[in-house]
Amino acid sequence: MKAASTRLGLARPAGFSLVCLAAACLLFTTCFGAARAEGLTVSDAWTAASDEVGRDIPLLLTLHNETGTPDALMRVRCPIANFSEKHTVDRGEGAPAMRSVASIPVAAGSTLILKPNEYHVMLLQTRQRLIAGERFTCTLAFQKAGTIETEVEIRKSP
Numbered sequence: 491m492k493a494a495s496t497r498l499g500l501a502r503p504a505g506f507s508l509v510c511l512a513a514a515c516l517l518f519t520t521c522f523g524a525a526r527a528e529g530l531t532v533s534d535a536w537t538a539a540s541d542e543v544g545r546d547i548p549l550l551l552t553l554h555n556e557t558g559t560p561d562a563l564m565r566v567r568c569p570i571a572n573f574s575e576k577h578t579v580d581r582g583e584g585a586p587a588m589r590s591v592a593s594i595p596v597a598a599g600s601t602l603i604l605k606p607n608e609y610h611v612m613l614l615q616t617r618q619r620l621i622a623g624e625r626f627t628c629t630l631a632f633q634k635a636g637t638i639e640t641e642v643e644i645r646k647s648p
């Protein structure tokens with residue numbers, strides 16, 4: 491009897507959102523437009539359209555770490571590119587220069603917006619044309635939160 495009433499409780503609308511956050515989101519499904527796992531959310535992932543194949547192109551997204559523990563983006567895999575790197579931008583003497591880093595840190599309780607002139611992911615050797623309005627899925631591996639899949643929107647080049 492107790493188990494049955496619990497199930498009934500979960501069927502209520504308020505219960506549904508709880509189930510969605512607690513269960514579905516932990517299984518890395520998309521919830522309210524953001525992909526999340528254990529307090530880490532990936533949202534607003536996008537890249538610019540490109541007619542050329544074989545290009546290197548930045549992948550930009552927002553990382554929100556709701557946990558009390560620092561995390562880090564370790565690996566990114568997208569089917570539309572042969573490789574990917576995590577980049578930062580050094581500003582010393584002369585022009586700013588991109589540099590590959592082992593991971594992108596996401597401090598505890600922070601939001602990090604990747605930008606072409608700050609931390610970003612670089613997709614290397616694109617395998618196909620990137621057409622505005624289309625989407626593809628990338629897999630992001632974090633040190634603590636594990637693997638999160640996110641949809642990436644292709645936006646019109648500025």
Ligand SMILES: [Cu+2]
Nearest residue numbers: 577588611612
């Ligand atoms: Cu770069």
